[in-house]
Amino acid sequence: MKKLVIDLGHGGYDPGAVGFGGTKESDVVLSIGKYLENMLKEVDLDVKFTRLSDKYVSLSDRVKIANSYKADYFLSIHINSASDKSVRGVEVWMYSDNDKKLNKFCSDLCEGICGVFKIRNRGVKCSKDFYVLKNTSMKSALLEVDFISNEFCENDLKSEDNIKAISSVIKDNILKLYDIEDDKLYKVCIGSYRDKSNAINMLNIIKSKGFDDAYIL
Numbered sequence: 001m002k003k004l005v006i007d008l009g010h011g012g013y014d015p016g017a018v019g020f021g022g023t024k025e026s027d028v029v030l031s032i033g034k035y036l037e038n039m040l041k042e043v044d045l046d047v048k049f050t051r052l053s054d055k056y057v058s059l060s061d062r063v064k065i066a067n068s069y070k071a072d073y074f075l076s077i078h079i080n081s082a083s084d085k086s087v088r089g090v091e092v093w094m095y096s097d098n099d100k101k102l103n104k105f106c107s108d109l110c111e112g113i114c115g116v117f118k119i120r121n122r123g124v125k126c127s128k129d130f131y132v133l134k135n136t137s138m139k140s141a142l143l144e145v146d147f148i149s150n151e152f153c154e155n156d157l158k159s160e161d162n163i164k165a166i167s168s169v170i171k172d173n174i175l176k177l178y179d180i181e182d183d184k185l186y187k188v189c190i191g192s193y194r195d196k197s198n199a200i201n202m203l204n205i206i207k208s209k210g211f212d213d214a215y216i217l
């Protein structure tokens, strides 16, 4: 089975960046992680999180978790911050850009997330300075969702719907990265009948309208 490690930045006594209204980076990425845990449960992929509660995990422990799990990919999730409070935008960091699939994953992730908040796409960048990117033995990326130092961003991050939408963009791109088909089927129901003959009558009506694949459950 293919494996993924999702690293939720900060936690415990390390809140990461904190917005003007007190929103903590560590809490926001934890909420995203919890949605992702749920969304990826049914998927044919082994996923390990470096944390799923508000606890401190050192950078070297995060790397140890990923390396001993022998994941194919490592995705670290963070929220950005800047002294210029007007700055917003999404960016994704990689250690190197020599993997075509990872490059595509990162650029699609940027595009998807800037679509949720209608923010600037700051793009995919490379850096040798992120400890977790440098020391994990698998292909890795670090997502900076938006800037919590901006008060509009902080407000946007308070909405459960937005957190869910961001998680959903991340999930969709993970599925693409691993070539996993999202085989969720949307079924159309027309009614429930206690009497079987009524169900058969209804089925005949539907079939007479040309819906030959209709069936009784």
Ligand SMILES: [Zn+2]
Binding pocket: 009, 010, 016, 017, 025, 078, 079
């Ligand atoms: Zn961070």
